[in-house]
Amino acid sequence: MYDAKKIVPGILIFVVLFTFPLWSNMGKAAPAPKPELPKTEKVCVMDTAYMKTEHMVLLNQWRDLVVRDANRLWVGPDGKEHFMSLQNSCMKCHSSKVKFCDQCHNYAGVKPYCWQCHIEPKENM
């Protein structure tokens, strides 16, 4: 093989650099997100399993129900009525975006654009 002296180390360097993210993070799994739950309330507007996976669908549904169809009240699984509003309901219980929303969103690397218009609660930490 011509130039084996150059090619073999070159390939080695390439493989090492290419797999750098793999071995440099080895054994250091990112900690699972721990969103802080509100202390005042026990039940959300839907059950926890649904909220975990489908809250974005629900928020879109709320948006249309409120803005387009003039609805304001949501009946939860326990029959309790909730005011449909991200700023005025969700964030009243989940009063810290950093400790709740951002926990999973940062972990999953998603950046919802809700907050370009909706105002997040003031973080008093």
Added chain:
Amino acid sequence: MEKDRREFLKIGGISVLGLSALPVFQALAQEKGPRYKPDPKALKGAQWAMIVDMKKCWEQQDKRQCRDCILACHKIHNVPDIPDQKREIKWIWLEEYKHAFPDQAHEYAPEKVKENPFMLLCNHCSNPPCVRVCPTKATFKRKPDGIVMMDFHRCIGCRYCMAGCPYGARSFNWGDPRPYLKPEDINMTYPTRRKGVVEKCTFCYERIDEGLQPACVEACKVKALIFGDITNPNSEVRKILSGHYSLRRKIELGTGPNVYYLI
């Protein structure tokens, strides 16, 4: 033979349809009543309208430079105060007679009318051109009460509505509006807008849906702004209109504006 096969396919088709509809029926059967509803306190009307009594308004403007309605509206809705006229955002604003009523203004009108500014806002037109041109239905006429709504979530910033509106009622966010809001003045219960969306007066749908009068109407101390259902002959607006001669802006365009002016 031929007939049998047809029957078979028909029955098969109907069964498949029935099966695929099963989850829907199950979901419906589980519903214990509606999951959502309007606030029972919500104000009800078939077409909201506003009267602006300029005589009362001018008295206050003379006395104390009154801007109460503008300040209340813009504060409650987080409308930014942008000094650059080309980028300013306004939901309710003052305008000279000759610009507000270019079709009827003439130089021999009373001094008072010629010299004092009129209070303008979206007319929540009965036949709104802005709604016809919006490609995403971000702006739409609410069927039950005629409010010309803005669904900011859907606005793509094409500004067709601004070209369509003959009243200049719409403003465009050329940049992020937040730097122009004083942090201490921000209303935490209402959103702001973002770069690239159009905004305007919404007749305070968020307040009407909770049983409150529009913010500007509530803020005016001399009752120069009167809000009500124009289709209801017993409403205050109808009573006032039947007793006074009133003006509307650019009615010849056929937009059917629902803001009336008394002078």
